[in-house]
Amino acid sequence: MNIYENEQDHLPKISEAELSDEQVMEELHAIREELGDKLVVLGHHYQQDDVISLADHTGDSLQLAREAAKLDAEYIIFCGVHFMAETADMLSAPHQKVILPDMNAGCTMADMANRVEIDRAWENIKKATSAKITPITYINCSALLKDFVGANDGAICTSSNAKKVIEWALEHGEKLLFFPDQHLGRNTCFDLGIPLDEMIVYNPNMQNGGVTPEQIQKAKVILWYGYCSVHQGFTKAQVEQIKKDDPETTVIVHPECSFDVVQAADMDGSTSHIINTVKNAPAGSKWAIGTEINLVNRLANEFSDKKIVSLSPYQCLCATMYRVRPRWLLESFRSIKRGEPINVISVSEEVKKNSLKALERMLKIS
Numbered sequence: 001m002n003i004y005e006n007e008q009d010h011l012p013k014i015s016e017a018e019l020s021d022e023q024v025m026e027e028l029h030a031i032r033e034e035l036g037d038k039l040v041v042l043g044h045h046y047q048q049d050d051v052i053s054l055a056d057h058t059g060d061s062l063q064l065a066r067e068a069a070k071l072d073a074e075y076i077i078f079c080g081v082h083f084m085a086e087t088a089d090m091l092s093a094p095h096q097k098v099i100l101p102d103m104n105a106g107c108t109m110a111d112m113a114n115r116v117e118i119d120r121a122w123e124n125i126k127k128a129t130s131a132k133i134t135p136i137t138y139i140n141c142s143a144l145l146k147d148f149v150g151a152n153d154g155a156i157c158t159s160s161n162a163k164k165v166i167e168w169a170l171e172h173g174e175k176l177l178f179f180p181d182q183h184l185g186r187n188t189c190f191d192l193g194i195p196l197d198e199m200i201v202y203n204p205n206m207q208n209g210g211v212t213p214e215q216i217q218k219a220k221v222i223l224w225y226g227y228c229s230v231h232q233g234f235t236k237a238q239v240e241q242i243k244k245d246d247p248e249t250t251v252i253v254h255p256e257c258s259f260d261v262v263q264a265a266d267m268d269g270s271t272s273h274i275i276n277t278v279k280n281a282p283a284g285s286k287w288a289i290g291t292e293i294n295l296v297n298r299l300a301n302e303f304s305d306k307k308i309v310s311l312s313p314y315q316c317l318c319a320t321m322y323r324v325r326p327r328w329l330l331e332s333f334r335s336i337k338r339g340e341p342i343n344v345i346s347v348s349e350e351v352k353k354n355s356l357k358a359l360e361r362m363l364k365i366s
């Protein structure tokens with residue numbers, strides 16, 4: 001099955017010898033003005049500041065997906081990673097073009113589940129049990145997996161609405177197959193009252209996923225083994241150290257962090273939840289945040305009346321998000337100006353049909 005139509009390779013990048021960073025920003029602003037309403041820039045919260053300064057709308061995956069569905073502009077430049085641009089393309093109108101400034105901006109978690117593995121796992125699981133299983137995919141996955149859940153009566157979720165979507169799934173079926181992020185699945189299901197011994201991890205790199213038919217029969221939730229390397233980097237020891245150094249610091253983490261970290265933290269929630277919690281906190285409050293470093297630094301600058309630090313002493317940077325840089329963005333802007341847009345993300349109609357079903361179900365539930 002073909003996922004993409006018309007996807008093109010990016011052209012050679014503008015070098016620093018050719019244009020300085022300042023010149024790049026100047027030209028970006030000039031082209032932007034010239035193109036006016038024809039172009040809209042969406043920026044994920046984990047993007048670097050220069051890129052965010054050019055964004056018309058910023059948000060997490062859910063906010064940007066909703067935004068993409070409302071836009072009218074002919075060109076939507078998506079400053080984020082591949083699966084987000086695919087989602088935007090699925091939700092946008094046929095006359096609109098979604099552009100990803102760097103085709104190598106992927107998501108390591110999304111890459112941990114592919115359609116062949118999911119089809120094989122589904123077959124194994126179905127062989128082991130006749131119970132009704134609802135597949136749920138985190139939005140961080142390729143269009144082919146969204147197509148899979150749409151075709152199998154499942155839904156998509158984001159970290160903002162995972163609880164609602166999983167509640168719906170549990171009312172709808174007897175078991176849940178959740179992919180690709182085991183941590184979001186485990187943390188959310190535990191919050192909903194499902195004990196850990198009713199959850200198993202399916203690892204496609206092991207024979208039969210590393211689980212027996214009896215384990216599948218007993219489990220309420222089957223979690224795919226995937227994880228986000230950025231969020232999995234936070235540790236329980238870091239939470240304990242922060243609390244030991246200053247018990248007044250509130251630790252808030254993203255639910256892509258491991259179970260131990262989420263349990264040890266004071267609060268957890270999606271990127272939007274983290275932003276709103278910190279924004280509404282009183283001046284003088286102290287926060288240690290377990291999420292991507294660009295966002296933590298931006299919050300620290302924006303809310304300088306509060307003390308905001310990263311939970312980790314190491315740079316928890318999403319290297320793939322970081323691939324989108326202003327000079328790569330300029331390539332996209334120039335290509336639109338020439339009337340020959342590059343890096344257009346276009347999901348095939350075949351894949352779009354069921355994916356949209358699953359996306360629309362998510363938007364309805366949330």
Ligand code: SF4
Pocket residue numbers: 046081106107108109110140228229230231292318319320321
């Ligand atoms: S932060 Fe993690 S889940 Fe988000 S895009 Fe980067 S690798 Fe993927």
